[in-house]
Amino acid sequence: xxxxxxxxxxxxxxxxxxxxxxxxxxxxxxxxxxxxxxxxxxxxxxxxxxxxxxxxxxxxxxxxxxxxxxxxxxxxxxxxxxxxxxxxxxxxxxxxxxxxxxxxxxxxxxxxxxxxxxxxxxxxxxxxxxxxxxxxxxxxxxxxxxxxxxxxxxxxxxxxxxxxxxxxxxxxxxxxxxxxxxxxxxxxxxxxxxxxxxxxxxxxxxxxxxxxxxxxxxxxxxxxxxxxxxxxxxxxxxxxxxxxxxxxxxxxxxxxxxxxxxxxxxxxxxxxxxxxxxxxxxxxxxxxxxxxxxxxxxxxxxxxxxxxxxxxxxxxxxxxxxxxxxxxxxxxxxxxxxxxxxxxxxxxxxxxxxxxxxxxxxxxxxxxxxxxxxxxxxxxxxxxxx
Numbered sequence: 001x002x003x004x005x006x007x008x009x010x011x012x013x014x015x016x017x018x019x020x021x022x023x024x025x026x027x028x029x030x031x032x033x034x035x036x037x038x039x040x041x042x043x044x045x046x047x048x049x050x051x052x053x054x055x056x057x058x059x060x061x062x063x064x065x066x067x068x069x070x071x072x073x074x075x076x077x078x079x080x081x082x083x084x085x086x087x088x089x090x091x092x093x094x095x096x097x098x099x100x101x102x103x104x105x106x107x108x109x110x111x112x113x114x115x116x117x118x119x120x121x122x123x124x125x126x127x128x129x130x131x132x133x134x135x136x137x138x139x140x141x142x143x144x145x146x147x148x149x150x151x152x153x154x155x156x157x158x159x160x161x162x163x164x165x166x167x168x169x170x171x172x173x174x175x176x177x178x179x180x181x182x183x184x185x186x187x188x189x190x191x192x193x194x195x196x197x198x199x200x201x202x203x204x205x206x207x208x209x210x211x212x213x214x215x216x217x218x219x220x221x222x223x224x225x226x227x228x229x230x231x232x233x234x235x236x237x238x239x240x241x242x243x244x245x246x247x248x249x250x251x252x253x254x255x256x257x258x259x260x261x262x263x264x265x266x267x268x269x270x271x272x273x274x275x276x277x278x279x280x281x282x283x284x285x286x287x288x289x290x291x292x293x294x295x296x297x298x299x300x301x302x303x304x305x306x307x308x309x310x311x312x313x314x315x316x317x318x319x320x321x322x323x324x325x326x327x328x329x330x331x332x333x334x335x336x337x338x339x340x341x342x343x344x345x346x347x348x349x350x351x352x353x354x355x356x357x358x359x360x361x362x363x364x365x366x367x368x369x370x371x372x373x374x375x376x377x378x379x380x381x382x383x384x385x386x
Contacts, residue, residue, distance in 0.1 A: 004179035008067075008113045009136055011075055011171050015106035016140030017148075017164075018079075019047060019217060019339075023225030023241055024148045027234055028157045035092040037226045041347030043092070043099045044222045048340030050103035052333045056193065058108045059329030063322065066181035067112030076172030079105020083165035087158045105168065110137070111329050112179070118316060118324045119182040123386035124260065127313035131256025134309050138252060141220065141245030146238040196319070196327050204381035205315045209308075209331050210338035211374035212273050215280055215367035216305030217339040218346060220244050224298055227360055232291045240295050247299035251306030258310065259385055265314040266383035269307045273375050276304035280368035287361040301367075308335055317384040342370070 022029075022040055029035050035043075054074075061070040082101025089095050110133070117129045151160040196202060219227075220241060228240045255272065259265045279300040283289070289297070312331050319327035349366060350359040 004068075004175075005113060005116060005133075007171065007174040007178045008071060008109055008116075009133055011071065011106075011109035011175060012113065012133060012137035013140040013143070014075075014079070014164075014168055014171060015109050016137050017144045018083075018102050018106055018140075019044075019051075020141050020221045020241070020245070021144040021148055023220065023222050024144060024238060025152065025157050026222070026225045027229065027237075028152060029095070033089065033092060033095070035095065037222075038347035038351050039092050040095075041222055041343050041350070043096045045340045045343030045347075046096050047099040047103040048217070048336050048343060050100040050340075051107045052337030052340055054104050054107035055111070055329040055333035055336070056326075058111055059193075059326035061108070062111060062115045062325030062329070067108070067115050068176065068179040068181050071108045071112040071179065072172045072176035074108050075105045075175060076169050077105070078102070080165050080169035080172065081105075083161055083168055087161035087165060110134070111325070111332055114312065114316075114328050115325050116182060118328065119321070123317070126316060126386065127259045127265065127310050128256045130312055131252045131306075131309035134306070135249050135252035135256070138245060138249040141248055142242060145242035145245055149238045193326055193330065195323055196330055199318050201318050201382050201384070202315060202330075204378055205311065206331070206334050208269060208273065208374045208378035208381070209311050209315070209334040211342075211370045212269070212276075212311060212338075213305055213308050213335050214339045214342040214370060215276065216248060216302045218342050218363075218367065219298055220248065220302060221339075222343065223346070223360075223363060228291075228294070230356070231288050232294070236291060240291075240298060243295055244298045244302040248302040248306050251303030252309065254303070255307050255310050259313065263385065264383055265310055265317075265385055266378070266381055269311050269314065270375055270378055272304050272307045273371050273378075276301055277368050277371035277375065279304060280364050280371060283364035284361060284368050287357050287364060311335075314381070314384065317386055342366075 022044055026040055058070060078101045082098045082105055086098035089098060113133055114130055117126055224241055225237050228237045258268045279297050283297055312328055315331045316328055346363050349362050353359040353362040
């Protein structure tokens with residue numbers, strides 16, 4: 001089982017890479033294909049919304065088919081194929097189709113890992129294992145910063161995407177060979193999404209999952225690149241995105257064991273996201289504070305926005321064993337879908353505000369208010385630990 005988790009972790013490294021790499025390639029794509037930041041925001045949103053839409057069928061497949069076939073088939077065919085299409089793209093719409101395919105390919109990887117954690121390991125360590133996997137997988141965030149810039153300079157952005165397509169297909173083959181499905185549960189295992197929705201706690205946890213990752217993913221995955229390039233120069237884009245990626249990794253490792261240390265999941269998530277809202281509000285109030293201050297605030301938003309694994313663990317504690325696959329994928333749908341919706345919304349909002357300082361100020365304000373709204377609902381959620 002450990003070697004299967006290892007190859008799934010590599011798949012999650014790719015998933016983290018693909019949700020963040022547009023920020024670094026944005027200048028090249030704008031120069032060669034003529035796409036605008038708003039169009040790239042839509043392409044990023046398509047990745048997240050496709051990823052989210054796949055969660056419901058993936059949840060069914062994990063419970064009925066198992067993680068081995070679910071992860072390997074989608075990652076190889078959709079993920080590898082989408083990266084290849086990106087490599088040959090000649091227009092913005094081809095970038096969008098490629099991002100949709102890559103999103104579908106990446107969609108099962110993390111949930112396959114969480115399914116194995118929930119079925120094989122003790123419930124009390126779920127949050128720690130989940131956060132460690134996200135933290136290690138966030139190496140993909142690092143790879144999608146300075147290293148990707150180096151690769152694009154050395155072999156061009158198309159050559160880099162061809163290499164990524166090959167790596168994705170090879171990882172999918174590894175999933176097929178190395179993953180072992182958990183033993184089947186006894187009984188008929190009947191249940192549906194409606195059974196998950198009948199759990200009252202999910203209606204308070206879900207809104208928090210909808211918004212908690214959106215500011216960190218939106219900034220790291222797209223807006224940080226154009227923002228730094230416009231106000232501080234293209235030369236600083238790779239460094240700032242790298243530091244934000246490192247902060248997100250640190251955040252995951254810090255969040256992971258806190259539920260066992262403090263004896264609460266709810267308050268770990270709630271306080272972290274309130275502080276994240278404060279960081280966004282600071283940029284809303286002072287949208288161009290200088291390179292150092294902006295970098296530190298971006299890093300804070302990334303680290304504080306890494307409560308995802310603890311939020312998943314909070315919801316998982318309410319799910320019966322035969323519905324774990326559908327339950328965790330529903331929460332993942334909310335988290336990733338929230339990012340996708342926000343990416344679709346921020347592009348038009350940015351343009352409507354006139355771009356520039358006013359545009360970015362609008363984005364930071366939307367991020368701050370979204371987090372505060374999620375926290376206000378989540379405050380009524382029942383706490384539960386294992």
